[in-house]
Amino acid sequence: MASAFSIYDVTADNVDQTGFFCYMSKRKEPGYKQKRDWLMERFSEGMRIKILHEEGGRDTGFIEYIPGENAWRALNAEGFMVIHCLWVVGKGKDKGFGSELIKACIDDAREQGKAGVAMVTTDRVWLAKKDVFLKHGFTQVDQAMGIFQLLQFDLKAGGKTSFPTNWEERAQKFGAGLTVLRTPQCPYIENGANDILSFAKSRGIATRTHVFQTAKEVQSDSPSPYGVFGTVLDGKLLAYHYLLQKDFARLMAERSGT
Numbered sequence: 001m002a003s004a005f006s007i008y009d010v011t012a013d014n015v016d017q018t019g020f021f022c023y024m025s026k027r028k029e030p031g032y033k034q035k036r037d038w039l040m041e042r043f044s045e046g047m048r049i050k051i052l053h054e055e056g057g058r059d060t061g062f063i064e065y066i067p068g069e070n071a072w073r074a075l076n077a078e079g080f081m082v083i084h085c086l087w088v089v090g091k092g093k094d095k096g097f098g099s100e101l102i103k104a105c106i107d108d109a110r111e112q113g114k115a116g117v118a119m120v121t122t123d124r125v126w127l128a129k130k131d132v133f134l135k136h137g138f139t140q141v142d143q144a145m146g147i148f149q150l151l152q153f154d155l156k157a158g159g160k161t162s163f164p165t166n167w168e169e170r171a172q173k174f175g176a177g178l179t180v181l182r183t184p185q186c187p188y189i190e191n192g193a194n195d196i197l198s199f200a201k202s203r204g205i206a207t208r209t210h211v212f213q214t215a216k217e218v219q220s221d222s223p224s225p226y227g228v229f230g231t232v233l234d235g236k237l238l239a240y241h242y243l244l245q246k247d248f249a250r251l252m253a254e255r256s257g258t
Helices: 030-045 097-111 167-172 189-202 215-221 245-256
Strands: 005-010 048-054 059-067 080-088 116-122 139-144 148-154 178-182 207-211 229-233 236-239
Touching: 005 097, 030 059, 030 189, 048 097, 059 097, 080 097, 097 116, 167 236, 178 189, 189 207, 189 229, 189 245, 229 245, 236 245
Parallel strands: 080 116, 178 207
Antiparallel strands: 005 048, 048 059, 059 080, 116 148, 139 148, 178 229, 229 236
16 A cells, blocks of 8 residues: 655745755755755746655655746757656655656646646656656657657647757857856755866866856757756767766766777
């Protein structure tokens, strides 16, 4: 029998009490503060965060979504709701909680008259895998770079989401050297960026940071669908996610041919 649960909304009025699921025990960390401030600007743009609480237990999962026009992902999704994140942790896994959060998002999108719901997925890291979405009526409508999928749930006929196609051109805009691309959308980005910058400095690698300031900038300039974080080396995407120093060193060596 499935565990009893409740789902509550995080809003501008209660976020300082509830938190936003990630970094709950690290509220004094820069990443947490950046995310909190970022959220306070996003709530007025239609941002929604729902946290699932397992009765007799703790908060075990959350979903974050926003209208496609304001999505911090590199995709075309006007008229759709776009899920940024879906995460269920620990003992909350394999209890159907991810499905319940997806259903809550779909219900919200329906009430708001959206054309549907979209989600960027990958079989790698930092994004949900596509399997749970496919089980709930989503279909894959696009793919990018061989590792990202764009999934779509239709609420109205005729709606269409898509990925851009100019990924290489986008990366080339950042020129020679190593560029760390970042936003405050995820509190883990702060440490991820600092680790790369620290490692690059120890190796004498000249590095610069570019902060995407708006959703429109992410949609138009990010060299990966994930959008909110990445590293570009000499005009080519190196990685879209957090890297351990050994992984960063390996990718740098592979790129340089040493």
